[in-house]
Each structure stands twice: as structure tokens, then as C-alpha cells.
Amino acid sequence: MTENDHKEISMRASEIMTSPAVATTPATSLREAVAVLTEKGFAGLPVVDHEGRVLGTFTEFDALRGIRAGGDGITVGALMSTPVEVISPSTDVTEIGRRMLADRLRCLPVVEEGVLVGVVSRRDLLRPLVRPDDSIAAQVHGLISDYAGYRPKWTVEVDGGYVHIAGEFRDEAERRVLDALARTVPGVVAVVLVTRNPAAT
Structure with a gap:
């Protein structure tokens, strides 16, 4: 095993996560949240309270449900997916990949001491493989x-x-x-x- 192989195996969430994370709140309107998803090219957004604690996730699927329901007057809080899986900055990349595949997750919020510090998406997971x-x-x-x-x-x-x-x-x-x-x-x-x-x- 080479030194580079060992580095890839021992890589942690903190090394690949997107930080600071772009998040939304339960009170955010569907229209505004969809604008963030499309403009930033994200598959999902963590939903946080005023202290930065993760309450759920708002994904493209949640957005489509809201649009199908009419869209007007609907907030992220009414559509977000809960409960939400979170990981820590020290979570191993192999474990992150396993959880994403097993639960068909598009992104995982990274939490430290209960507060959102980053997000790992499938794109983040794949990026280290590309030189x-x-x-x-x-x-x-x-x-x-x-x-x-x-x-x-x-x-x-x-x-x-x-x-x-x-x-x-x-x-x-x-x-x-x-x-x-x-x-x-x-x-x-x-x-x-x-x-x-x-x-x-």
C-alpha cells in the first residue's frame, strides 16, 4: 500500500466537506429555497434553526413535492425531510459513502457540538478521486x-x-x-x- 493509498483510506469528512455550508430555515419560502438549489447547483440544503442546529434537509425531491402541491405560501418547514442523518468532521469517507448508498442520500450535514459546520455531497465524495x-x-x-x-x-x-x-x-x-x-x-x-x-x- 502506498502513502497516497493510505491517505485516501483515512480521509475524513472535514477534508472534503463544503464549508461554510449554505443552509436554509423552516420559515424560508419554497420559491426562495428552490432559487438557492438551482443557482448553487445543490442537491439539497440543511435546514437549521437560529442557533445553527440541524432540523432536517430540503432536497430537490422535497421541492418537487411542494411545486406539485401548488407552491404558493408553502415553506421549507412544511416540506423538509426529517429525521435527518448527520455526520461529524471525523467521520470516515468510506462510512459516508456507505450511508449515502444505503439510504440513497444526496448530501449529509456535518455537525460539530450540535452546530452545522459543513455539508458533504456526492460531488464532494467523488472529487478526491479526480486528479x-x-x-x-x-x-x-x-x-x-x-x-x-x-x-x-x-x-x-x-x-x-x-x-x-x-x-x-x-x-x-x-x-x-x-x-x-x-x-x-x-x-x-x-x-x-x-x-x-x-x-x-
Whole structure:
């Protein structure tokens, strides 16, 4: 087992949670809560009292129930899901994943001494699995695929911010275009274009 493997296994909620958490209250209107969900791209919001204690969660499903019921005059308190599962900052990531899968949870509030300190979503849980190089490669591949009309002409590999684009190039002008496109992606250190002979593959 490598040192990095050990780090991933021992990762805790405090290392991946979104903090400070965006929360709502029981008195918040359905319309206002839905606006927060959609604008922030959240799957759910913790519902807290004036002291920051978690009372429930307000999810996309709860929002849809409210909209189906008419929406006007309905508050978060009438729709929120209770009881609510919470975790502590020291909860192991493996346990968080198990609970999310078992109970089909979209997010888990993180509570310390009874007060909300953060939220762990499925996205937070998955984020540590993606290296910065993976994100760069995906963005570069998307840009050059757009340029090529989504024809799979090139492969992209990234190592330490160094982008390697391999494939066939029509001419030097196309090479310059691909180089320029790749360099627009944040985190790119250098771009290397490798001409690949199709007969050799």
C-alpha cells in the first residue's frame, strides 16, 4: 500500500466537506429555497434553526413535492425531510459513502457540538478521486473535439500539467490551432503535439 493509498483510506469528512455550508430555515419560502438549489447547483440544503442546529434537509425531491402541491405560501418547514442523518468532521469517507448508498442520500450535514459546520455531497465524495491532470485532460479533449466536429482524431494525455496530443495533423496551421486551444485551459504548463502514423497502430 502506498502513502497516497493510505491517505485516501483515512480521509475524513472535514477534508472534503463544503464549508461554510449554505443552509436554509423552516420559515424560508419554497420559491426562495428552490432559487438557492438551482443557482448553487445543490442537491439539497440543511435546514437549521437560529442557533445553527440541524432540523432536517430540503432536497430537490422535497421541492418537487411542494411545486406539485401548488407552491404558493408553502415553506421549507412544511416540506423538509426529517429525521435527518448527520455526520461529524471525523467521520470516515468510506462510512459516508456507505450511508449515502444505503439510504440513497444526496448530501449529509456535518455537525460539530450540535452546530452545522459543513455539508458533504456526492460531488464532494467523488472529487478526491479526480486528479487535476484528469480535469485538464477532459477540458482539452472537449475543446479539440469541438474544433474537430466531435470526430475522434486525437488522444490527450496529461502528466503534471504537460499536455500530449497525439494523432494526425493536416498541416502546421492545425498544429498551431490545437496548441493554442490547449493553452487556454487553466493548469496547462506546456503542450506537446505528437504525429502518430495510423499504419503503425
